[in-house]
Amino acid sequence: MNNLAAHSLQEIRSVDRVLQLLLVALLFVGFVAMVSASVEHAAGRYGDAFFFAKRYFLHFSIAIGAGLVMYLVPVEVWERSSWLWLLIGFVLLALVLIPGVGREVNGSRRWLALGPLTLQASEFVKLFVIFYLAGYLVRRRDEVQHRWSGFIKPMAVLFAVTLLLMLEPDFGATVVTAGSAFVMIFLGGVKLGQFMLVILSCAAGAVAMVIFEPYRMKRLTAFTDPWADQFNSGYQLTQSLIAFGRGELTGVGLGNSVQKLFYLPEAHTDFVFAIFAEEFGFLGSMLMVGLFVGLIARILQIGRHAEMIGQLFHAYVAYGIAVMISGQAFINMGVNIGLLPTKGLTLPFVSYGGSSLIVCIAMMGIVARIERECRGKYGH
Structure with missing residues (x-):
């Protein structure tokens, strides 16, 4: 136990100084x-x-x-369990929509009360989506870069996440989560034509949500x-x-x-x-x-x-x-x-x-x- 604590302390002391100071x-x-x-x-x-x-x-x-x-925790752990964190994210987004479980404030149902804490599910889902997409882009690298199926699959998952976010409703979290996901997929090597098609579709959807x-x-x-x-x-x-x-x-x-x-x-x-x-x-x-x-x-x-x-x-x-x-x-x-x-x-x-x-x-x-x-x- 003492060796583990000493190792952990040594790890903490080695944190990047520039990142730490900023x-x-x-x-x-x-x-x-x-x-x-x-x-x-x-x-x-x-x-x-x-x-x-x-x-x-x-x-x-x-x-x-x-x-x-x-x-x-080694990064490899998050990579192996990336799909599990996405599943947990879906569960959290579903729970906040259940009356009596999710807490409603100013007409929006975005929070879960846990004792003295009130947690906003969408904040955690943002990180879980990053884990999932990073794992997907590594596992399906060739498919993402050369086939439509590699592009459509994460788009379907992202659509499901944004749909649950809009049901709360949380337009701000939807924009940030979708925007970050698009950039990650683009950096993963998706073709520009596919990327622009989705961007235009999302822009049209955003305009519709504002109008209606x-x-x-x-x-x-x-x-x-x-x-x-x-x-x-x-x-x-x-x-x-x-x-x-x-x-x-x-x-x-x-x-x-x-x-x-x-x-x-x-x-x-x-x-x-x-x-x-x-x-x-x-x-x-x-x-x-x-x-x-x-x-x-x-x-x-x-x-x-x-x-x-x-x-x-x-x-x-x-x-x-x-x-x-x-x-x-x-x-x-x-x-x-x-x-x-x-x-x-x-x-x-x-x-x-x-x-x-x-x-x-x-x-x-x-x-x-x-x-x-x-x-x-x-x-x-």
Whole structure:
């Protein structure tokens, strides 16, 4: 037992330093941003200004444990069991739709209550889909690159996943999951014609979903001109833009945001980036963006190294994680600055949300494991 513990400690100490520093910096900045954005809401609703900060530490403790497990378990284990994790993902997505099992909030049924924790199934399914696709692209590499059947099979699985996500409904998770899957399949060598056909089909489907759902159409029209109805459909976006405007170059200072004083709804979740921009200005915003860019670039570099030495499952998982995090960060920030229509999607490592934090740190654990195995086997 002592030898096992010593070996585990030695493994942990060998974590990639660049990845480690970028992750710690992003978590620190994210914690400061989340706590600052949440204090007024927490004080008004729960009578404790640091309610969300305390909950964060509970989630963070679980997340660190999940990250360590992902780092200590060989990647080969996830590769062999990739199909099982997809099955578990389907079970989770089905459970949240069952009345009395899934928890409904604001008309959406996305959560499972487990004691003091409320887990969002879609956050875990994102990682499970990455595992499944990475395993499939390795096992069926020749079929994916040369036959339609190799392309249609994962598309059928992805369609089933997105259908369950839309039944919740969770349009944001659907977009991120499908987008990440498309990029992974494209990197797996699928023909460009096949890829473009599916992209156009999905684009047509997305347009149809917007047209036939009044609340989505309302969000789209509010996005094009939020000031036309700034106290109704355009309220969130106009308040977010006001926060960015108040921040100017250096911000109004930590804790001095006005928009978080019940002007901007969901300030500690969907719009935490706007509050951070108000308090730390353009320079602070660029710091956060820079940390995301650095982290994603490092993950892609690790994936590229794994691919060059023939560790294809490792590479596809790293690529999938990089695309997942970058896509979600881009959508959240894009919504905050008015670049994209309003959509409830957390900012990885920053927004308040236990499931998001647990899954994001777990992803970093497996990326660190991928880097460790590739370095240990072949060196840099």
